[in-house]
Amino acid sequence: MKIEHVAIWTKRLELLKEFYIKYFDAKPSEKYHNPNKGFSSYFLSFDSGARLELMEMEGVPESKDDRYDQFTGIIHIAFSLGSESAVDEFTKRLVEDDFEKLDGPRYTGDGYYESCILDPDGNRLELTV
16 A cells, blocks of 8 residues: 555645746646636656645635644655755755745654755645655
8 A cells, every 4th residue: 555645735836836846856747627616736746656736726725723833634745865965955955945944954863864844835844864
C-alpha cells in the first residue's frame, strides 16, 4: 500500500502550481475545470511517484488555524533532498527568495536533519535528508 496523493485547497491555484514546479521540479497535469461546481485542480507529480493535488473552488473558507502554531490534522509535507548540504542550500535559496523559514536547518531529537519553510499559502514544508 502507498499514499497515492495529498490534496491542498488554495485561493491561488496558479501561484502555488508554479512554486512547486520551480522549486520541487513537479510535473503538472493539464488543468481540470468543472464549471458546474466552480472547481479547478492540478495534479503535480514528483520523480519519486508521489503526487500533490492543488484544488481551488469558490466558497471554500480560509483556515481558522494559526499557521505558526501546531494544530490537529495534516501539518506538513516532507521532501527528502538526499543530504544535509542539500537541505542547507535549498533552505538558503528559499529564504533568499523571500519564503519564510520557521526552523532549522537543525538536528531534531529523533535524529532528523531538517528545516521548515512556508510555501506561498503558508503550508509547512519540511526539508530533510
